[in-house]
Amino acid sequence: MTTTLSRALTTALHHALETDPKVLVMGQDVGGLGGVFRVTDGLQKDFGPDRVIDTPIAEAGIVGTAIGLAQRGYRPVCEIQFDGFVYPAFNQIVSQLAKMHARTGGAITLPVVIRIPVSGGIGAVEHHSESNEAYFAHTAGLRVVAAATPQDAHWLLRQAIESDDPVIFFEPKCRYWSKGEVADGPDLPMHAARTVRPGGDLTLLTWGSMVETCLAAAAAAEEEGHDLEVVDLRSLAPIDVEALVGAVGRTGRAVVVHEAPVTGGLGGEVAASLAERCFDRLEAPVRRVGGFDVPYPAARLESHYRPDLDRVLDAVDRTLAY
Amino acid sequence: MTTTLSRALTTALHHALETDPKVLVMGQDVGGLGGVFRVTDGLQKDFGPDRVIDTPIAEAGIVGTAIGLAQRGYRPVCEIQFDGFVYPAFNQIVSQLAKMHARTGGAITLPVVIRIPVSGGIGAVEHHSESNEAYFAHTAGLRVVAAATPQDAHWLLRQAIESDDPVIFFEPKCRYWSKGEVADGPDLPMHAARTVRPGGDLTLLTWGSMVETCLAAAAAAEEEGHDLEVVDLRSLAPIDVEALVGAVGRTGRAVVVHEAPVTGGLGGEVAASLAERCFDRLEAPVRRVGGFDVPYPAARLESHYRPDLDRVLDAVDRTLAY
Amino acid sequence: METYVLLGADGRLSDEPAARDVTPELCRGLYRDMVLARRLDSEAYSLQRQGELGLWLQCLGQEAAQVGSIRAIRDDDPVFPSYRDHAAALCRGIGPEALLAQWRGVRQSGWDPAEHRFGVYTLVLAAQLLHAVGYAMGVQRDGTDEVVLAYFGDGSSSEGEANEAFNWAATVNAPVVFFCQNNQWAISTPTSRQFGAPLHRRAAGFGLATELVDGNDVLAVHAATRRAAETVRRGGGPALVEATTYRMAGHSTSDDPTRYRTEAELDHWRARDPIDRLRTLLDREGWADEAFHADLDAEADALGAETRRVCRAMPDPDPSTMFDHVLPGGSPVLAAQRDGYAAYLASFEDAS
């Protein structure tokens, strides 16, 4: 079935609500409005306001009550309206959601999913274009995934809801309206990286909104005779390190691409792991392409802030030329 | 003057309160009690409750009102009681404190210092031993420093208070009672890394609570004929990359040591930068020694969680043997 | 608590004592402020529709709440706004260029807060309320008598930070007036799903002095805010004014309000339009002549024209500005990134 990434999420939520009476959807404006990105469109009509819950504007409250609901046996899927509005919930996520299973010696499991529309590229005002995956990926006790395609949006979300792990689920908002195929079943487990495009000269490692950019860069590089591999990490915590090591072990060259500021970003983790694990195979340093160490700029500058085809190719060229 | 790290902080605060009427100290129990670690001991007596402010228990409130006070021309030094209690303030720190200067095009400066007792090693209960520097170091717009000695505790804090930047100031709580010399003036600017011990065979890169551990490891390694260099990063954002590159460029081998979970930790940033910048000089992969990807464990296990001399030496041996 | 009204929906003044303070000058001034604000708002809306702005959040319908309140405080009283407070901003001399820049995406904020004693917009709900309290603590320490005014919405009141601000202010007796524009909606969420008891009651529970006022009655808002501000100024402790009003437009230009509210509800509020209401009074009392209205029309037209002109004239910022003002103390890492990016951009020019 061909559908948009946004619609692929909606059908995943619909399926989960339909098959498991314990699944709940909750967040600001997820009901009658269907969410500001319409991902929950129609769900309240079909499942009622007790299962598709319009919450007060209180992000700590959303995650905190979801934790309580999960302790009662429910499986809440929370929507945070925009990436920049997850911080009021940070305490509940980092100290409660992430740690509860471990601190109770496994007595409490919290199958809570937190959906976060993430990253830029839609010309939004401030606080609406943050790429904050590194905060969560560094937090032990969370599973963090990033969907880049309708197929992953649908199946990763279903897997996330079915999983007993607390999952931070990132949706690249600039890709909500992109279309793609959704297969009848998942092709990969939640934790696996995917080789989106095979290639022998260099591996581009990326996720979320940048997967498409990297594919475009690979296509452009092909015209210049370079055969780039593109790997979508999908799972940002835990990272499928073995798959990355395997890929870069073959090509010997790698560039990591993400939207978040490079410094302290998850690209550092990827680059450091590869530099350690592929030390003897690397023919050039692992370069990172990402946002600058500045607050996400005003919309008219975002094309300069976000990595684009040219900036990716620039890093690719340097790496190939090394 | 020889004094404890804790006392070196107290005298720095005392000096700041004395010389600049705009400096305020605020936090939970900082007044009559002098803070749970007694860092603010005696300050309220000397400067009164309007300048050394016992606040309600509301961390967002502490940082949020500090932002307002700074807009009014004050220079608040906030105390967060323990590392694990900074998260309720995360929204104010990440979206307001860090971004205000940039989002107002420089119209507003926020000379706010947030002091956070950090890391483990004191046998505390949960949420009292977090090493959460990576969250802040990844946040553009913040300066992040970590003191490891009385000298740095005193002078870094004075520099932080004098600086117009918002500064996250980490104090290694297991070192509060360690003594050391405090000189009559600062020997380094706030952003500079320090070579704590010179050495030619391998560079240990570390900060905060682990500086002492690394020095002990270097001393032990010396007995086996290895000449280890120890570099204290001091500034975690921005990192003094050139100094690190210089050091590792000379030794050709490096191990990064910190208490936080390795995955997504700041060690990844350091290792990735070195692997990129010292690619041709590195004779072995940059190894990282840190906490495991688990919530900080119960006190009786913390000696297994925190890097110690043996774990550092293990990584050193592997790196030297590579 | 009864809603305080001075000028009924029918445009008649009540016999409240405060009605005696209502002068023709006051009414003409408030009327002018509201009319100009509405014009700016509708011009900005059109500009968004033409693609000149990325987004716009209209203050349509809330002019009385904003104008009435900001005109009730002193010019040197600092204000911490939310993001829909264009009418209030205009009263503080913030012009269309400054007001539109953020929404055009050329800057993250439009004006210097110190110059206008009016903070930048805060898009993260309720964060500004704590800043206002902190600022007010500064006022206390300085021993001056400014009153801090902080705007927020009904929906924002559910955030933990809003409640920390109420409690903190009450605890330290901060000179702040919290002003809630309860416009009935937070995007698609009605107040019934936002709180279980009226906000003004909650505020009283925190120990704040409270006013509940008809937010579409600019005279009542003015009188109530003045009362609240004067109590605060005299050291009587913080206050909260809840103004009942209505967001006549969608939440933003991205919103589709027909998905969640009815035409009947809109009609109900159309009949309570704050500008029409004051106009009725002006007309009945003969407090504004034709010349006044003609001048005002001309002024509004000029403002509209200026709004269109300055909006279209705003150039895209230079990419290097992205690196400015990140850390006042500067950073070699950032300087390297700025220079590296400049060199990278230059490499394209060299190539072409």
Next chain:
Amino acid sequence: METYVLLGADGRLSDEPAARDVTPELCRGLYRDMVLARRLDSEAYSLQRQGELGLWLQCLGQEAAQVGSIRAIRDDDPVFPSYRDHAAALCRGIGPEALLAQWRGVRQSGWDPAEHRFGVYTLVLAAQLLHAVGYAMGVQRDGTDEVVLAYFGDGSSSEGEANEAFNWAATVNAPVVFFCQNNQWAISTPTSRQFGAPLHRRAAGFGLATELVDGNDVLAVHAATRRAAETVRRGGGPALVEATTYRMAGHSTSDDPTRYRTEAELDHWRARDPIDRLRTLLDREGWADEAFHADLDAEADALGAETRRVCRAMPDPDPSTMFDHVLPGGSPVLAAQRDGYAAYLASFEDAS
């Protein structure tokens, strides 16, 4: 609002209607609970002083607030405690091993919440209040009639999350009773620096049903909590009980309360000891004979002995347990870390 009292500081029952429900059995039961709790508390304190526990937070003086409230709800009513609620925990069958494990540092929590319908302690202030509300929303959805009881302290009430919980509960009409042990202090901070108006008033402002009760009067606490719980159970919406009590010990074994409070204040509260007060009633009414007291002493001694024994017997956990239960779904990265660390540890054994 007047403080509700049934048993005066002099140990006399008031003529309140609820006093008629006071039976000798009830009093003996509550007395026993309080005496046992105090013994456990003091044993744990001693164990900490001997270095057997890393830390202990005493509930000394707050036994009536805890016992009275938890005995007023049903055994299947879920409880979300704070961290000082040992008397309540004991009433739910949580024994000394489970209660001390966390403070000895061998586990992060002591018991299975589902088994005791008593959550694990929450050290991050106020976080548990939102969990309680969420759990109560689950109760609503299940259509059952449990009432959720959530404990917190006066200081915790300043946190944004506490206020989000009050507001959220009121908005969704969640079946929850918030129970505040207002023990006058939050470490060194008195309530006068924590809020500007009494908490029960704030709670009413949020739309919660409220009770203000003498927290050292176990009978009043029992009656007030029962009243609140029954309102909630009947669907009357959430409630908040504020119990006025006193933390007789330091905040924790790391605290030095002489730095911030006076001996006179302690004396005032010593005269209001909740156990003595009920003892006076039991004695005057002849509701407990010598045998009862002898049995109770023996039971307390046995509990004390058991506490010392199980505490000292708790072994250090195996390092590998650190890696258990991080993610229910498991993780290859974590498994590799666990195996790597085991191999590392084994390398020492091989070496020696």
